Amino acid sequence: MSIQNLIRPIIKALKPYSSARDEFQGATDNMVFLDANENPFENGVNRYPDPHQRTLKAMLSEIKHVSTKNILLGNGSDEVLDLIFRAFCEPNQDNILILPPTYGMYEVLANLNAISIKAINLDEAFQPKLDAILNAADSNSKLLFICSPNNPSGNSFNTKVIEELVSKFKGIVVIDEAYIDFSNEMSWISKLNTYPNLIVTQTLSKAYAMAGIRLGICYASKEIIRVLNTIKPPYNINELTQKKAIELLSINDLALNQIQDILKERDLMISELESINFIFKIYPSDANFVLVKVDDANKRYNQLIEKGIVIRNRTTQPGCENTLRLTVGTAQENKTLLSTLKTL
Numbered sequence: 001m002s003i004q005n006l007i008r009p010i011i012k013a014l015k016p017y018s019s020a021r022d023e024f025q026g027a028t029d030n031m032v033f034l035d036a037n038e039n040p041f042e043n044g045v046n047r048y049p050d051p052h053q054r055t056l057k058a059m060l061s062e063i064k065h066v067s068t069k070n071i072l073l074g075n076g077s078d079e080v081l082d083l084i085f086r087a088f089c090e091p092n093q094d095n096i097l098i099l100p101p102t103y104g105m106y107e108v109l110a111n112l113n114a115i116s117i118k119a120i121n122l123d124e125a126f127q128p129k130l131d132a133i134l135n136a137a138d139s140n141s142k143l144l145f146i147c148s149p150n151n152p153s154g155n156s157f158n159t160k161v162i163e164e165l166v167s168k169f170k171g172i173v174v175i176d177e178a179y180i181d182f183s184n185e186m187s188w189i190s191k192l193n194t195y196p197n198l199i200v201t202q203t204l205s206k207a208y209a210m211a212g213i214r215l216g217i218c219y220a221s222k223e224i225i226r227v228l229n230t231i232k233p234p235y236n237i238n239e240l241t242q243k244k245a246i247e248l249l250s251i252n253d254l255a256l257n258q259i260q261d262i263l264k265e266r267d268l269m270i271s272e273l274e275s276i277n278f279i280f281k282i283y284p285s286d287a288n289f290v291l292v293k294v295d296d297a298n299k300r301y302n303q304l305i306e307k308g309i310v311i312r313n314r315t316t317q318p319g320c321e322n323t324l325r326l327t328v329g330t331a332q333e334n335k336t337l338l339s340t341l342k343t344l
């Protein structure tokens, strides 16, 4: 498969904006920087941030066992996903494939970029329908979004089915691994060299406890990363975000311990939810949330709001009638949820 043939002609012809910090890279000790019209008085943020986020990428490279050349960072996954649309999808011409119920941003970004959507619903077990997906694809189908573990259902998709999709789909396959750190499944990062059309996205927003700094991560072939680098805003990751990510990633044990705590709490939560008489089904979860089917999702949602507990009502999503999505919180928060559910 030639990635070059998938890139929009207008993007292939682009020259990236060359920022001041691009034109000179080198030793920083004792250098005098008079190139970017910055205010020279140091306050921690008076200089432009590193446009290539070298230190942060080096840390991610070590944690995830992947070369820095295979990494692109974005202002949240949202920016990463938007860059992918802009690189590969011709407005008013191309289409994407999504597998509902799924993460809402794929549809939002498709609409924003004037790209049509082919939706192939997951089956009753929330697994992708391989043949239906491949049959739905046409020569303008540029992106296939696979969210695994899936939001809002919580389950991971069958590895063999994903493998078939990645090897048979003729466009780019984006595997959204926002919840992979809660799962025992392998990350598809390890298959980047096998599948040139594979893009894996992750985020610091969930397991790594940094939703507030907005840092999304894209892993792909050097060829794809080069294209996305050409079109990203030069200083898309601000200095505060880079500093905070470096600080918290350097105590990586912290996140790993928190993930273990969250998983323990999730299993406890699931066993307690089984005793709630209006919960009919608890879906298997590979993530830090649990989807449950109840008697009347709107009613239960409103009852919880009245008690000061906010969960997510997913009842309008395909295949999710009367479902609620519960994020696993602290032990105390989960206790509050469970005791409140018992009183309803």
Ligand SMILES: *Cc1c(COP(=O)(O)O)cnc(C)c1O
Pocket (backbone or CB within 6 Å): 075, 076, 077, 078, 079, 103, 147, 151, 176, 178, 202, 203, 204, 205, 206, 211, 214, 215, 216
């Ligand atoms: C939460 C979430 C993200 C994270 O998005 P950010 O913009 O990085 O915070 C991405 N994909 C899915 C499926 C999610 O649930």
